[in-house]
Amino acid sequence: MNTRIILASASPRRRELLTQIGLNYEVLPSRKEEASKALEPAELVAELSALKAEDIASSIEAPALIIGADTIVCHNGRILGKPQSEEEAAGMLALLQGDTHQVYTGVTMIQKSGNENREIHFAEMTEVEFGPMDESEIREYIATGEPMDKAGAYGIQGFAARYIVSVRGDYSNVVGLPVARLYGELKKLGVL
Template structure:
């Protein structure tokens, strides 16, 4: 989808405001020449305040990340033409947000709740595009439904023993061992990995085309 705009993209400094190796991998796989500069703002939004509104939590956190990194980079040289990408992914079940497990027991409790059930994965994204004095931005979210098979306590404990769940929202990673727990999905697979690739490309195309029309 971005192929016709490669020449335009090559004129921008493109920065991912995240240390997530999954997001880095997804964007590098589509040959996007990204730099990594994680936001240094503490992510301390109250998850309980966003009950039944997990998409708003993900979008607000993505906004915070992107705005923080954009503010830092605008003070640096070589940032006249700049694209900053902020993103956040959460797992939600029955309206409650489940982030990264704080302990192995927390991971066990989370996976036990998701066992045999369907839950949602929400990713919020903010893209900021700056071309000299002209700055545009877009914020959006993507939702994917994930259907888990019933999991025995032994299966959950064995999975936690791999340590894979400990840095994943909802306590699992679909792109690795955690994929064996998933019966199916409805929506964007990459969104469950941590970045809604198709929606991102659609919004990038619109931003770049708008920038071309103004120039």
């Protein structure tokens, strides 16, 4: 089946992951404001991914499959999004260093065919253990610029890899998209 697949995200990491698993897709980033009242991490990422997918689905003609995704970091019940300043990034990294946290990615897939839309929502959680970082290491990492556009102020696939002690669960989920689960869901939908 040759279905048009659209990624509703501007994330270069999500594009890399979809390319890595051999998908042909287009990128149409959602411009929808990310707003949610959800307090639970899995619920929050599910809601935000749905907002992105629905935004693009409303302007696309069938047949098409739209993929929306959102990733957050959660440490001891506190949700950490993208830092708004270097000081906020330093605070996040100080919290994460020497401890374990959870990374949640929510995915919404909307399959448009004719007058019908079929939606699939799921969230994956991966545990990440950070090694210790002293103040100078935190400042050195922030100086790379890498933390500034990433939930929890780090990119596991970049310079921060030197501080990752262990990953329990789907590594690609921490990068920004749980591709094994996504691939399985695409197969169930008959898209692949």
